[in-house]
Amino acid sequence: MQEEFTPEYGPKWSDQRVERMLGALVCTLVGLLLALIVTVFIRGWPSFVHNGLAWFGSGGNVDDQLNAIFLSGQSGAEYIYTFHAWPLIWSTMLITGGAVLISLFSALFVAVFIVEFAPEWMSNILQPVVRFLASVPSVIYGLLGVLVLVPFIGNHLISEEQKASVAGIISLTGYSLIAGVVVLAMMIAPLMVSIFTDGLRSVKPGWLEGSLALGVNRWRTTWKIGVRAARPAIVAGTVLATARAIGEAVMLAMLSGSVGFAPNPADGVIFIFEPSRPLAPTIVKNIDQLSSPPGNATLFSIATVLLFSATIFSLCGHLARRSMRKYGTA
Amino acid sequence: MERTVTIPPVPKPVEPPPGSGGDKGAVEGSATWQLSDRIGLAICWGLGLLFCALAVAIVLYLLVQGVKYLRPEMLTTPASAGYTQAESGGFSDALIGTMIVAAMGIAVALPLGVATAVWLVEYGRPAGLARITESTIEAIAGIPSIVLALFGTVIFSSTALGFLSRTTEGVVFGRSFFAAGAMLSLVALPLIVASTREGLNAIPRHVREASYAVGKTKAATTRRILLPTAKPQIATGAMLGLGRIIGDTAIIVVLLGATQNFAPVEDASFPFNYLRGAGTTLTNFVYEASPTGNLNQPEKAYAAAFVLLLMVLALNAAVDIVHRRARKVGTWSS
Numbered sequence: 001m002q003e004e005f006t007p008e009y010g011p012k013w014s015d016q017r018v019e020r021m022l023g024a025l026v027c028t029l030v031g032l033l034l035a036l037i038v039t040v041f042i043r044g045w046p047s048f049v050h051n052g053l054a055w056f057g058s059g060g061n062v063d064d065q066l067n068a069i070f071l072s073g074q075s076g077a078e079y080i081y082t083f084h085a086w087p088l089i090w091s092t093m094l095i096t097g098g099a100v101l102i103s104l105f106s107a108l109f110v111a112v113f114i115v116e117f118a119p120e121w122m123s124n125i126l127q128p129v130v131r132f133l134a135s136v137p138s139v140i141y142g143l144l145g146v147l148v149l150v151p152f153i154g155n156h157l158i159s160e161e162q163k164a165s166v167a168g169i170i171s172l173t174g175y176s177l178i179a180g181v182v183v184l185a186m187m188i189a190p191l192m193v194s195i196f197t198d199g200l201r202s203v204k205p206g207w208l209e210g211s212l213a214l215g216v217n218r219w220r221t222t223w224k225i226g227v228r229a230a231r232p233a234i235v236a237g238t239v240l241a242t243a244r245a246i247g248e249a250v251m252l253a254m255l256s257g258s259v260g261f262a263p264n265p266a267d268g269v270i271f272i273f274e275p276s277r278p279l280a281p282t283i284v285k286n287i288d289q290l291s292s293p294p295g296n297a298t299l300f301s302i303a304t305v306l307l308f309s310a311t312i313f314s315l316c317g318h319l320a321r322r323s324m325r326k327y328g329t330a
Numbered sequence: 331m332e333r334t335v336t337i338p339p340v341p342k343p344v345e346p347p348p349g350s351g352g353d354k355g356a357v358e359g360s361a362t363w364q365l366s367d368r369i370g371l372a373i374c375w376g377l378g379l380l381f382c383a384l385a386v387a388i389v390l391y392l393l394v395q396g397v398k399y400l401r402p403e404m405l406t407t408p409a410s411a412g413y414t415q416a417e418s419g420g421f422s423d424a425l426i427g428t429m430i431v432a433a434m435g436i437a438v439a440l441p442l443g444v445a446t447a448v449w450l451v452e453y454g455r456p457a458g459l460a461r462i463t464e465s466t467i468e469a470i471a472g473i474p475s476i477v478l479a480l481f482g483t484v485i486f487s488s489t490a491l492g493f494l495s496r497t498t499e500g501v502v503f504g505r506s507f508f509a510a511g512a513m514l515s516l517v518a519l520p521l522i523v524a525s526t527r528e529g530l531n532a533i534p535r536h537v538r539e540a541s542y543a544v545g546k547t548k549a550a551t552t553r554r555i556l557l558p559t560a561k562p563q564i565a566t567g568a569m570l571g572l573g574r575i576i577g578d579t580a581i582i583v584v585l586l587g588a589t590q591n592f593a594p595v596e597d598a599s600f601p602f603n604y605l606r607g608a609g610t611t612l613t614n615f616v617y618e619a620s621p622t623g624n625l626n627q628p629e630k631a632y633a634a635a636f637v638l639l640l641m642v643l644a645l646n647a648a649v650d651i652v653h654r655r656a657r658k659v660g661t662w663s664s
Contacts, residue, residue, distance in 0.1 A: 247473070
């Protein structure tokens with residue numbers, strides 16, 4: 001758009017004035033984002049300073065530490081900041097990772113199905129279905145999880161012996177890792193499907209035709225040529241969905257069990273039934289503590305970690321998507 | 331308009347390989363494939379049907395529960411304290427709250443988003459700022475809403491913005507419809523920007539040049555030609571944003587105050603006393619009324635969730651209608 005003809009302008013809605021106004025607006029937006037990042041970071045700084053790298057480590061019971069932090073804020077005595085967030089981080093990693101793996105697998109198959117193999121009537125049904133699943137509010141997923149999935153897990157999948165075997169440490173009620181993972185996968189899979197289908201659709205038809213002409217069947221062609229050519233879209237979709245999953249707060253606050261416990265894979269099968277609480281739900285659950293200075297700092301330090309990880313993920317997705325345009329025909 | 335141009339990935343008349351029966355011009359069937367490929371196709375079908383089944387199950391389950399528990403008076407009576415689910419009223423405040431929040435959020439996000447998109451597509455100079463803006467929008471889309479909510483508590487608790495929420499003895503409460511609406515507009519913004527840009531980019535250059543040729547300024551061209559042409563996409567973006575706004579819970583829980591009723595402030599005139607006060611929305615009501623919330627009234631949670639789902643379905647249907655109508659009018663041939 002550099003060498004374009006600049007038409008004459010009137011005095012009031014002159015182009016220069018409009019351009020300057022819009023530019024100022026855009027700058028405000030950029031400034032707002034910077035302010036957000038800086039504010040959240042500064043507010044969380046005291047917690048990082050007091051704990052150092054131990055913030056990310058393990059040690060002690062997180063829930064007790066949070067309680068001590070909040071109590072010290074109310075009593076007005078010396079503020080306590082000691083906080084070792086490892087169980088929360090571990091839970092975030094497990095739930096996000098599990099959900100992303102499940103939904104990556106299923107979204108890839110569904111996207112391939114929609115683009116290549118589904119008969120016309122089927123893909124006409126599937127596309128609105130995917131859009132609908134993407135637009136269901138997270139709180140509805142949470143409600144259905146609490147009232148349908150959790151009782152099912154608690155009553156049918158966990159045996160009494162399993163409950164008894166860990167009774168002294170945690171109670172297995174159905175609010176569990178697996179409940180969070182399954183519902184979160186349902187929430188992010190539609191997002192992935194829509195990005196994957198865009199990517200698969202923009203693969204150059206000639207490449208696929210070339211493979212077909214060599215006698216490779218349609219299934220192999222799709223996977224060896226189509227999916228490989230759409231790799232940037234697959235990376236972008238996965239990464240964006242991961243960012244969404246990390247930030248999911250309300251649904252996981254309802255389903256994950258809300259216990260600052262680090263599920264231990266060494267426990268065997270029970271592992272997936274153990275309750276936990278990721279980072280984002282911790283903020284939602286303790287939002288009353290914003291008024292106490294140490295509580296405020298702790299919650300904002302959690303927010304800082306969320307902000308940085310989610311922003312990095314979504315920017316990576318953005319970059320991957322930009323490289324996708326090189327392959328795309330559009 | 332990438333979506334309207336469907337490139338058939340496989341041309342229809344593929345010669346059937348020997349042995350597949352050879353019906354006229356049909357797409358190659360899976361009969362000749364190896365077992366592993368056929369299992370893969372079966373997985374495709376299974377997962378596709380699973381997605382459909384999930385959607386149908388969600389709608390039907392909430393429909394059944396909604397019809398069972400939803401009473402018309404729930405929509406008109408506010409929540410009240412009570413020991414049983416029959417005594418504790420309905421969720422009219424939540425319903426109205428959702429509408430207020432949606433209106434406020436979109437009222438901020440729509441002009442802001444369209445202006446940003448216009449700047450990005452039509453002006454976009456200096457190029458560095460354009461790239462930064464793109465990344466900013468992308469980053470805003472990636473920020474978890476709970477972080478936006480915490481940021482909102484910081485901004486709106488500042489004394490300078492005390493006129494937007496309840497203020498008692500100089501202490502600003504920082505939780506109000508204004509605060510929630512403003513932060514929710516950031517949730518909707520990236521969707522509106524993306525879809526407006528898509529619409530503007532789809533308009534070929536010669537349309538702009540024709541307008542310049544008759545002496546219109548760039549600003550006038552944008553206002554009179556480009557924005558009206560991109561209206562379907564702008565509407566789509568607005569409705570997607572609206573869906574995101576009414577579905578958001580974290581910002582509401584944090585920034586609208588933990589109440590189930592309107593809590594208007596005393597020292598303001600009519601619309602502002604409510605807008606400056608705390609309140610609730612359907613998502614917040616569902617969250618609190620679920621067994622893990624403070625109210626624990628699952629029946630009403632179902633009823634409210636059903637109303638919420640109806641809103642989402644209506645928005646989805648509206649997006650579909652706009653899409654279809656835009657496609658009927660046709661796209662530009664450049």
